[in-house]
Amino acid sequence: MSRTVCIVQDFLTEEHKENIRRTAERAGFEPQFFKTSELDAAKEALQNCEVLYAGSPAALRETSAALRWYACSAAGVDPYCADPSLFANPDCILTSSNVYGATIAEHVIMVTLELLRLMPYFKEPLRRHEWLLSPPIRSIKDGDFTILGTGNLGRTIAARLRGMEARRILGVSHSGRKVDGFDEVLPVSQLDAVLPETHFLIMALPGTPETVGILSRERIAMLPKDAYVVNVGRGNAVEQDALRDALESEAIAGAALDVVVPEPLPADDPLWDTKNLILTPHISGNLALGYTRDENVRLFRRNLERYANGDALIGAVDRARGY
DSSP states (O other): OOEEEEEEOSSOOHHHHHHHHHHHHHTTEEEEEEOGGGHHHHHHHHHHOSEEEESOHHHHHTOOTTOOEEEESSSOOHHHHHOGGGOSSTTOEEEOOOOOHHHHHHHHHHHHHHHHTTHHHHHHHHHTTOOOOOOOOOOSTTOEEEEEOOSHHHHHHHHHHHHTTOSEEEEEESSOOOOTTOSEEEEGGGHHHHGGGOSEEEEOOOOOTTTTTOBOHHHHHHSOTTOEEEEOSOGGGBOHHHHHHHHHTTSSSEEEESOOSSSSOOTTOGGGGOTTEEEOOSOTTSTTSHHHHHHHHHHHHHHHHHHHHTOOOTTBOOTTTTO
16 A cells, blocks of 8 residues: 655645655655645545645644644644644644745844834825935844744844844843854843843744743833834734833834734734834745745655654654644
């Protein structure tokens, strides 16, 4: 009986499919390709597959205990960790796709420059065709930055900031272990001591029970008046009402949110019209960039070879920890 790998993806090109097909066949697998809209047609294949490459909880739910590895094409796997019932096989390996660093880091640089160069300040006057002189601005060059989260994403952001001559980059992580690219890494237990000296906070955290509400109202109040906050991790890491209050009262200088709660954000949510806020609809790390799509496929192919050889998989997730 042939070993089956099911691929349920909408972004694949014919070249992607051919590359996956060649890798799968070399590894002893029969690949079967489906769109996410084709789950009814895919049910029989999903019931019998050993490996699933997808970004769809609905596709995963159609699998059986025969599934031994779920290769998630997303970086955020918290929905899968939070709902063990998705896995018919409780021992199924889960991997995440940590290939979004380049595109998310570019987004962070974009909004960081917009905030430092006061683009929210100019937005409405320019809409009214008013020509303003610029108040004093700040720069990445010689700036100090705190990055909450020192995983693949945090490291990539740090590298981009370093390339633009940031003066000091402080990391904050669960363990506080030293990480290349950071001048210093402190444990999250010292976050309260760090915030009063943080003038630019970048949040790049995974979704775990420990990160929910980590930037609370009390901690937002610890930030200095000239502080900026950028969140590209998980929306529930920030107490949104408190952040909005701080922005409206100018208790902090500005913020950029690519992730919010809920998503999509309701049309009548006051966050849309919050002062000094750059709001984007979770676009920093999706599969719109060709490089990211190519890297996603390359990682899956590399892991499929490792899986066939019995080697440890890249991006393996501890579902109990959430990352």
